[in-house]
Amino acid sequence: MNSTAQELQKHETRAVEQPAERPARPRAYxxxxxxxxxxxxxxxxxxxxxGVGENAVDVTVEKDQLRIEARVxxxxxxxxxxxxxxxxxxxxxxxxxxxxxxxxxxxxATVKNGVLRLTLPKSEAAxxxxxxxxxxx
Amino acid sequence: xxxxxxxxxxxxxxxxxxxxxxxxxxxxDRTLGHPNDSYAPGYPAVNVWTTEDEVxxxxxxxxxxxxxxxxxxxxxxxxxxxxxxxxDVPEGAVIHHRERGYGEFARSFRLPFRIDGANVDARYAxxxxxxxxxxxxxxxxxxxxxxxx
Numbered sequence: 001m002n003s004t005a006q007e008l009q010k011h012e013t014r015a016v017e018q019p020a021e022r023p024a025r026p027r028a029y030x031x032x033x034x035x036x037x038x039x040x041x042x043x044x045x046x047x048x049x050x051g052v053g054e055n056a057v058d059v060t061v062e063k064d065q066l067r068i069e070a071r072v073x074x075x076x077x078x079x080x081x082x083x084x085x086x087x088x089x090x091x092x093x094x095x096x097x098x099x100x101x102x103x104x105x106x107x108x109a110t111v112k113n114g115v116l117r118l119t120l121p122k123s124e125a126a127x128x129x130x131x132x133x134x135x136x137x
Numbered sequence: 138x139x140x141x142x143x144x145x146x147x148x149x150x151x152x153x154x155x156x157x158x159x160x161x162x163x164x165x166d167r168t169l170g171h172p173n174d175s176y177a178p179g180y181p182a183v184n185v186w187t188t189e190d191e192v193x194x195x196x197x198x199x200x201x202x203x204x205x206x207x208x209x210x211x212x213x214x215x216x217x218x219x220x221x222x223x224x225d226v227p228e229g230a231v232i233h234h235r236e237r238g239y240g241e242f243a244r245s246f247r248l249p250f251r252i253d254g255a256n257v258d259a260r261y262a263x264x265x266x267x268x269x270x271x272x273x274x275x276x277x278x279x280x281x282x283x284x285x286x
Contacts, residue, residue, distance in 0.1 A: 033236035037226050046224055048237050050197035050264040080186035080193060087182035087197055114199035114264015 027090025054111035101126020199264030218243035
């Protein structure tokens, strides 16, 4: 298999049956589903990261990219056989182009019940400004 | 010494698990009146682990209020249902992505044994619901004492 195909395989999420006897294979990363909305003050990004606690999420901002990355700890079940697998995600990864005018120092992130909520406040200059039309005297 | 199952000679009760699963879910689709999307919350992704007497079921349900999750057990069937509330989006906001589902969800699983309804353990952490179900006492092997005549 050539290296491009190997790269592609790493990013695929597959559902597969794994009997307890086989060694665990490296688990693929998936892009989390997100809701993004924009108000006049900020962008809000909400991402579903089931299985991820707040210490397992990495949010980084680099140049004009916002990157969300998280690892999912695989459950250790020594005596159990895996019978049905619909989610074999090893972690989550998604990057976004960061819009201009974000005040990076004030980006806030919270994680609750496997949901990451990011607030990206707009800097003063980027907020919509109402221009008052003055009547000509 | 070989072990013989008188009721299911040579059959692994888990072999048909996937097929029975699909049948129960088709039934549910018709009952609820709308097609099951491939994604939670209408269709939370579930993993199932088993031992001889126990089934552990994990369901991905991020952002759900645990008090809004209902777990019902009847005979050999467990049904997980509930609601995920929509995110509060302020009026006038511009929506750029809307990928996360919300609303009612329900899934049913039929196990190859009757479930002990009084001993179901359910926990919700980090958006994952974990349910432990054990075999009902009447389905556990019963050791017959042999008395000398």
